[in-house]
Amino acid sequence: MFDTHLIRKDFPILTRTIHGKPIVYLDSTASSLKPKLVLDAIMEYYTKFSVNIFRGIYTLSEEATQKYEDARVKVAKFIGAKSENEIVFVRNATEAINLVAATWGRAHLDRESEIVSTVMEHHANIVPWQEISQKSGAKLSYAGITPDYELDIDHLEKLITSRTKLVVLTYVSNVLGTINPMKEVIRRIKSKNPKTIILIDGAQAVPHMSVDVSTFGCDFFVFSGHKMLAPTGVGVLWGKYDLLQEMPPYQTGGEMIKEVYLEKTIFKDAPHKFEAGTPHIAGTIGLGAAIDYLSTLGMDAVRKHEEEVTRYALKVLGQLKGVKIFGPERAERKGGVVAFTVLGVHPHDLAQVLDSDNICIRSGNHCAMPLHTYLKLSATARSSFYIYNTKEEVDLLAGGIEKATRLFNG
Ligand SMILES: Cc1ncc(COP(=O)(O)O)c(C=O)c1O
Known part of the structure; x- marks a missing residue:
């Protein structure tokens, strides 16, 4: 109970x-408090196996790697992803959006393209698109809201054209609280242009309600751990696997590679090709514990x-x-x-x-x-x-x- x-x-x-x-x-819309279960999981990492992951062929490293990858499986189940390979660990929702803008955006957006968003977005889902729009020449437009503070879906639909390559919108407004009827919105976007890629900002949804990305028909979905009982510094990008595979890496360096030669590098597959360098291991394990806590409730x-x-x-x-x-x-x-x-x-x-x-x-x-x-x-x-x-x-x-x-x- x-x-x-x-x-x-x-x-x-x-x-x-x-x-x-x-x-x-x-x-809590800014950041949630943290339960003891999460604090204990972080302490357990630092007291029992506080070593790097993937690198070591010794028990401590294997334990840490296992806990880190367990968290990926927990996130995948929690949001209804098909596989844990669709889950990329990042710093926060902001970084997840920037990742998509810098990789998918750079590869696909040009002067002929259009991006559609809404006026109810957090800056995290506006500024990266302004930047890519300026660099690529893609047109950026915004759907308004109704006098009842609901998303004006008719307006959004009107903005979708055959040139619309991307729609980015929030699931729940961090100011108005408005819950956008995501399935209907996505259905209407796709009926105007089935090829449009859709990114949902789920930062205010995942901590508060049951979310099943597989039922939406969106392509990317982002959220932050710190708003859902987990530590700061860990967030999630979910993407359809084919899209993630096709995208170039965001950052490059250690851990995201299969083979490195002096002349060239072969990257790992998604999701690991997006996780360059040592990640926030304790934070990610903490996110796994936060999901355990929320799932029990x-x-x-x-x-x-x-x-x-x-x-x-x-x-x-x-x-x-x-x-x-x-x-x-x-x-x-x-x-x-x-x-x-x-x-x-x-x-x-x-x-x-x-x-x-x-x-x-x-x-x-x-x-x-x-x-x-x-x-x-x-x-x-x-x-x-x-x-x-x-x-x-x-x-x-x-x-x-x-x-x-x-x-x-x-
Ligand atoms: C709707 C929404 N999107 C994105 C963000 C950005 O989250 P973060 O600062 O964790 O990247 C927030 C944070 O308040 C938010 O409310």
């Missing part, structure tokens, strides 16, 4: 107090809990005077993210007032400046919820917002 109070006991950081007060962590239960807390937050914050919420109104349509403004209180001031009570929220544009500009906003406050958050914490947030309103508006 999903018991938040038991779950909270697995997170050592939640036993901390600052100035005698507990921590109310409402910023069950992703449907995780989603249900977040939906409940989000529904409660939408109700409680929505009743506060001067609070305006941005994003779909119904919790079923949203991830566990509530972005809002408070009349007369700048989001940064609000975040500071909340911090005096150890309530951690994010303020600013949340790496989605184009979305804020589109909504004619300079900044919002953002609270986000995960497996360890409770309705009582939402009440504390509401109390903090009222306190800030009194302070700034008298």
